[in-house]
Amino acid sequence: MIDTSRNEPLGRREQAILAGVVLPHHDSQADDPLEELRGLVKTAGLKVVGSLLQKRRQIDVATYLGAGKVTELKELAQAHEADVVVFDNDLDPAQTRNLERELNVKVIDRTEVILDIFATHARTHEAHLQVELAQLEYAMPRLKRMWTHLSRYKGGIGLRGPGEKQLEEDRRLVGHRISELKSKLAKIQARKEREVASRALVPKVSLVGYTNAGKSTLMNALTDADVLVEDKLFATLDTRTRRWKLKGGGHVLLSDTVGFIRDLPHSLVASFKATLEEARQADLLLHVVDASSPIAEEQIRAVKQVLAELELDDHPTLLVLNKADRAPDQSYLDVLRAHHADSVITSAAKGMGLDRLEAAVRDALAERSVEAEIEVDLADGRTQSYLARHAEIRDRIYTADRVRIVCRLPRRCADSLRDHGIDVQLGVPALRAS
Ligand SMILES: Nc1nc2c(ncn2[C@@H]2O[C@H](COP(=O)(O)OP(=O)(O)OP(=O)(O)O)[C@@H](O)[C@H]2O)c(=O)[nH]1
Ligand SMILES: [Mg+2]
Structure with a gap:
């Protein structure tokens, strides 16, 4: 099991130096490329005591940074009595080993910090399983290094998560645990799929977006x-679903989900699929953006990338430009809005723009479902029970051996019935009026 009992490290907080390499294709608009890492490291409970950034045309294969910078980093770490150097870039196991040897302190990368935060924030059984899986997949090729860690250092960041006992097991046992976790998660996912699908009649809306955007x-x-x-960062790790009563009548089910981040470790994305089931089955995604961030556009792109990895990128989506109260000025919001046609400006904290958001959600959902008249054989129990599950049935008109079902249903269901050769006629307002 993962040790998540510890939110705050005991005693003196571990001291960290941030390090990063900026490569030519780096296109960040951020003033400080290490700012996000700083937030992650602080969230993980470490104290940042220094940082070092190098611009390079290409990385040094052995140590990522060039030799001169490695020496500089070593001096920096010594001067500040750092316990750990945190790299913004992903390091391969050999690079980490080489750097640790040169620097004589623990070296971890951004992925490890994210995994550590997830381990500390996991609350539900499902989240624990998911984090454990992601950690083991990350640790698998690095078991040897972690072994070295165990003998050289006791505890600390990078070692939280799969308990020390687990790391003492050999690769085969870890592999075995990975498949066990995968099958447990697959079962949870299947159950969730059924649960979410059974709420078919109520429209489902999911909040997605960059971590800390205000979901x-x-x-x-x-x-x-x-x-x-x-x-x-990553305050929310599991999905909550609540009823959102719309002022104009009716309600939808609104789900809050785990936040995304750029270069989210692939194993984490994969293992959080079950948690994101609500988003998968949502009729509409609300992509929440921190519109006060100077790197809002980058964050939008990063979220879209993760959505694509989850095959959610063709889901109907409404962009919510949140934290408008903190935006540098109105023109910044105007530019963002001009770039994103389907967007609504809000301030969740100040309760601004919520009516506009509601209206936009209502419109988007209305487009998603259609009024239809569907005629089937009385003997066709399959289609009738499909409609009972997926449609809001307004009337049934019987003839000798057929029934005409007047209903409202998701457009995709209507399309799918048509694909199966069922007689579906869209838009029959005359009958509805009666
Ligand atoms: N000024 C301002 N702050 C906001 C607004 N919305 C959220 N915040 C603040 O932003 C921080 C993050 O908010 P959360 O709602 O936890 O963000 P989240 O998207 O759920 O984050 P994760 O769960 O970590 O992915 C909190 O400190 C909020 O108070 C807003 O409209 N304006
Ligand atoms: Mg949250």
Whole structure:
């Protein structure tokens, strides 16, 4: 099991130096390329005592940084009595080993920090399983290094998560545990699929977006969810679903989900598929953006990339430009909005723009479902039960051996019935009026 009992490290906080290499194709608009890493490291409970950045045309294969910079980094680490050097770039196991030997302190990369935060924030059984899987997949090719760690250092970042006992097991046992976790998660996912599908009649809306964009705050503002809101990265790791009552009548099911980040470790994306089931089955995604961030566009791109990895990129999506109250000025918001046609400006914290958001959601959902008249054989029980599950049935008109079902249903269901050769006629307002 993962040790998540510890939120705050005991005693003196571990001291970290941040390090990164900026390569020519790096296109970040951020003033400080290490700013996000700084936030991650702080969220993980470390104290940042220094940083070092190198611009290079290409990386040094052995140590990532050039030899001169490695020496500089070593002096920096010594001067600040650092316990750990955190790299913004992904290091392969050999690079980590080489750097540790040169620097004589523990070296970890951004992925390890993210995994560590996930391990500390996991609350539910499912989240624990997912994090454990991601950690083991990350650790697998690095078992040897972690072994060295165990003898050289006791505990600390990079070693939280799969307990020390687990790391003492050999590769085969880790492999065995990985398949066990995968099959447990597959079962959870199958159960969730059924659960979410059984709520078919109520429209489903999912909040997705970069970590810290304000998804949970928006969830709280729209429903009485009372979910945890924190100025920390990855505050939310599991999905909460609440009923959102629309002012104009009716309601939808709104889900809050785990936040994304650029270069999210692939194993984490994969293992969080079960948690993202709500998003997968949503009729509409609300992509929440921190519109006050100077790198809002980059974050939008990163989220789109993760959505694509999850095969959610062709889902109907509405962009929510949140934290408008903190935006540098109106023109910044105008530019963002001009770039993204389907977007709504809000401030979840100040309760601004929520009515506009509701109207936009209502419109988007209305487009997603259609009024239809569907005629089937009375003997066709399969189609009738499909409609009972997926459609809001308004009327059934019987003839000798057929039934005409007047209903409202998701457009994709209507299309799928048509594909199966069922007689579907769209838009029959005359009957509805009666
Ligand atoms: N100024 C301002 N702050 C906001 C707004 N919405 C959220 N925040 C703050 O932003 C921080 C993150 O908010 P959360 O709602 O936890 O963000 P999240 O997207 O759920 O983050 P994760 O769960 O970590 O992915 C908190 O400190 C909120 O108070 C807003 O509209 N304006
Ligand atoms: Mg959240």
